[in-house]
Amino acid sequence: MGILLSEWSHLPSVIGEFFSNPILILILLGGLVYGYFIGVVPGLGTTMGMALCLGIIFKMPPVYGLTLLIGILVSSLAAGGITACLANIPGTAAAAATCLDGYPLTLQGKGREAVGYSYVSSIIGTLLAAVFIFLIQPFVTKIALSFGDWEVFLFCIFGLIVCGSLTGGNLVKGWVSAMLGVMVACCGAEGIQSVMRYTFGNPYLLGGVDSTVVLIGLFGLSEVFYILRTEKVVKIEGKGSWPKVDIATFLRNKWNIIRSALAGIWVGFIPGVGEVAACWFSYDIAKRSSKHKEKFGKGSEEGVIAAETANNASTIGALIPALALGVPGSGSAALFIAAMMMIGYRPGPTLLLTSPGILCRITFLFVLGALLMLVVGFVLSRFAIYFLSIPRAILMPFVAVFCLVGAYGTTYTMFGVVLALVFGVVGLFMKIYEYPIAPMVLGILVGKIMDTSFRRAMMQYGANPMDLFRRPLGLAIIALLIVVMFFEIRRTRKSREEKAAEAAAEENK
Amino acid sequence: MDAKKNRGWIEGVVITLIGLVCLYLALTIPNNPVKRAEGFVGFMAEAKLFPLIASCVITILGIVMTGSDLVKNRKAPPFSKGELVRTLILLAATVIYVVLIHKIGFLISTFLYLGATLFYYNYKERKWYVILALTAAFTVIGAYLVPLAINLRLP
Numbered sequence: 001m002g003i004l005l006s007e008w009s010h011l012p013s014v015i016g017e018f019f020s021n022p023i024l025i026l027i028l029l030g031g032l033v034y035g036y037f038i039g040v041v042p043g044l045g046t047t048m049g050m051a052l053c054l055g056i057i058f059k060m061p062p063v064y065g066l067t068l069l070i071g072i073l074v075s076s077l078a079a080g081g082i083t084a085c086l087a088n089i090p091g092t093a094a095a096a097a098t099c100l101d102g103y104p105l106t107l108q109g110k111g112r113e114a115v116g117y118s119y120v121s122s123i124i125g126t127l128l129a130a131v132f133i134f135l136i137q138p139f140v141t142k143i144a145l146s147f148g149d150w151e152v153f154l155f156c157i158f159g160l161i162v163c164g165s166l167t168g169g170n171l172v173k174g175w176v177s178a179m180l181g182v183m184v185a186c187c188g189a190e191g192i193q194s195v196m197r198y199t200f201g202n203p204y205l206l207g208g209v210d211s212t213v214v215l216i217g218l219f220g221l222s223e224v225f226y227i228l229r230t231e232k233v234v235k236i237e238g239k240g241s242w243p244k245v246d247i248a249t250f251l252r253n254k255w256n257i258i259r260s261a262l263a264g265i266w267v268g269f270i271p272g273v274g275e276v277a278a279c280w281f282s283y284d285i286a287k288r289s290s291k292h293k294e295k296f297g298k299g300s301e302e303g304v305i306a307a308e309t310a311n312n313a314s315t316i317g318a319l320i321p322a323l324a325l326g327v328p329g330s331g332s333a334a335l336f337i338a339a340m341m342m343i344g345y346r347p348g349p350t351l352l353l354t355s356p357g358i359l360c361r362i363t364f365l366f367v368l369g370a371l372l373m374l375v376v377g378f379v380l381s382r383f384a385i386y387f388l389s390i391p392r393a394i395l396m397p398f399v400a401v402f403c404l405v406g407a408y409g410t411t412y413t414m415f416g417v418v419l420a421l422v423f424g425v426v427g428l429f430m431k432i433y434e435y436p437i438a439p440m441v442l443g444i445l446v447g448k449i450m451d452t453s454f455r456r457a458m459m460q461y462g463a464n465p466m467d468l469f470r471r472p473l474g475l476a477i478i479a480l481l482i483v484v485m486f487f488e489i490r491r492t493r494k495s496r497e498e499k500a501a502e503a504a505a506e507e508n509k
Numbered sequence: 510m511d512a513k514k515n516r517g518w519i520e521g522v523v524i525t526l527i528g529l530v531c532l533y534l535a536l537t538i539p540n541n542p543v544k545r546a547e548g549f550v551g552f553m554a555e556a557k558l559f560p561l562i563a564s565c566v567i568t569i570l571g572i573v574m575t576g577s578d579l580v581k582n583r584k585a586p587p588f589s590k591g592e593l594v595r596t597l598i599l600l601a602a603t604v605i606y607v608v609l610i611h612k613i614g615f616l617i618s619t620f621l622y623l624g625a626t627l628f629y630y631n632y633k634e635r636k637w638y639v640i641l642a643l644t645a646a647f648t649v650i651g652a653y654l655v656p657l658a659i660n661l662r663l664p
Contacts, residue, residue, distance in 0.1 A: 455558065465550055
């Protein structure tokens with residue numbers, strides 16, 4: 001408690017320093033605008049946006065660098081869901097779950113509402129997580145250290161069980177999709193002994209398949225091919241206008257928001273799982289606890305709010321182990337602490353001692369960045385929303401170019417471009433033959449972590465694998481898994497009975 | 510058996526074949542160079558474990574799909590002759606675009622790709638000079654201004 005109070009004592013000086021220096025506000029605003037752009041453009045994403053700025057940050061004084069970094073982080077995360085809602089293309093990988101309900105809302109003529117739900121819930125997620133991180137950070141080291149490979153593996157199993165609720169009704173196709181994703185994740189030199197798997201002698205596949213490129217192909221290019229295959233014009237009943245922020249909806253979803261923020265922070269906290277798993281995990285929780293489960297996947301505001309709150313909370317949550325232990329919970333957290341090291345901070349157990357007030361400064365910047373993002377996002381979303389009024393036959397070839405430029409920018413190789421094209425074609429056929437894409441993405445993102453952590457646990461406990469079941473944290477997760485599986489089986493059985501009853505009623509008519 | 514049912518059956522067979530190919534490839538993955546444990550536990554730590562599990566599951570699901578009523582009763586996907594032609598033209602154009610990027614870089618190939626696709630999809634509704642202006646604007650934004658803004662060097 002003493003450490004917490006000592007950090008609080010820096011708040012007046014941090015606020016004073018910030019408001020007495022207009023350059024800091026300008027840098028934060030610059031970071032927000034740049035981050036918004038990075039978040040909206042498919043394939044660029046938070047990590048790449050921060051990476052591209054490292055050269056500038058390196059030349060700045062530490063406080064300026066930290067301000068720019070947090071501005072980009074807050075804004076790119078909030079903007080990632082906007083293209084997911086408007087064009088079914090997640091701006092960042094973490095916004096993939098937002099597509100499921102954001103895009104159907106747009107197709108129903110509620111594009112303004114979808115954008116409003118997306119970016120405001122992102123900001124709420126950031127605010128809640130920033131406050132949480134400030135309160136929990138000093139006490140966190142002990143718990144983070146007790147999380148081993150076995151627990152990470154069990155948590156990944158959670159991720160795959162979520163597939164059941166992302167299949168859109170066809171469980172078999174959902175599992176085919178998820179397993180194909182796991183196969184793709186296994187490509188490349190595996191992480192423990194560098195055994196080559198599915199590389200076919202291609203040096204570009206040694207490092208595995210880049211998940212961002214796969215996402216660009218599966219969500220971006222496939223959507224272009226799918227839409228342009230028919231001559232009929234998809235007419236969307238929306239107008240280019242300000243986003244619509246309905247406070248009543250957010251008040252109605254208060255428990256959904258709190259639940260999603262906590263789920264996001266929790267997933268982000270576990271090293272290696274990341275914000276992408278968080279949005280799916282939280283989406284699944286929201287679906288299970290919703291009174292209107294049938295609306296999920298067809299344009300549910302609860303789904304958009306849950307996914308967006310969680311992915312932001314998770315990214316901030318990933319900073320907990322990153323700052324306390326120097327162990328990043330996600331790619332963006334890794335880049336964040338790398339940039340912090342570059343400008344002179346030393347993330348790790350001694351950070352609070354060597355840089356007094358740093359936690360207070362980070363929290364303040366997150367909170368202020370999120371509040372400013374309310375205005376910046378509102379203004380800039382007016383332009384993003386013009387996507388709606390552009391005919392698809394004009395917009396889609398341009399999106400294809402953007403996707404391929406993004407694929408090149410992610411890997412800096414032509415192989416990335418070819419890979420995006422290949423997955424674009426795969427995604428097209430999946431859409432035509434009604435295979436859900438979401439489980440495949442989940443398989444790709446979770447597959448590699450699951451594989452490495454399970455095999456590493458087996459090696460560690462090779463003499464007596466039963467010891468794995470004596471780890472208290474692992475046991476707690478297994479118990480949770482059993483409960484979730486029980487409810488999943490019950491839900492599947494119930495929906496099958498309902499379908500059978502509906503079919504019988506139709507036959508009687 | 511009608512045409513719709515036939516398609517469902519073929520889909521299941523295709524998935525089974527994909528599973529079998531994956532299984533074959535998984536079996537060709539070499540064993541771990543360093544053994545930490547023997548027997549079953551040693552096998553559980555092999556690099557081929559997850560590819561084997563995933564490919565077996567795909568094969569089994571393919572077999573299930575082949576015989577499943579769920580697939581047989583599914584409506585045939587809407588893929589008319591006209592749609593097939595449009596899809597193949599777009600895919601061919603995109604493949605040529607990727608090849609051109611490799612040969613002559615992003616800027617000119619993007620102009621050619623956008624010009625061709627925008628003209629093909631919009632020539633009935635829009636004048637040629639509008640299409641040309643859109644092509645030029647999109648090329649400058651997509652292949653020059655955006656990469657410049659984010660310090661991305663395109664070939």
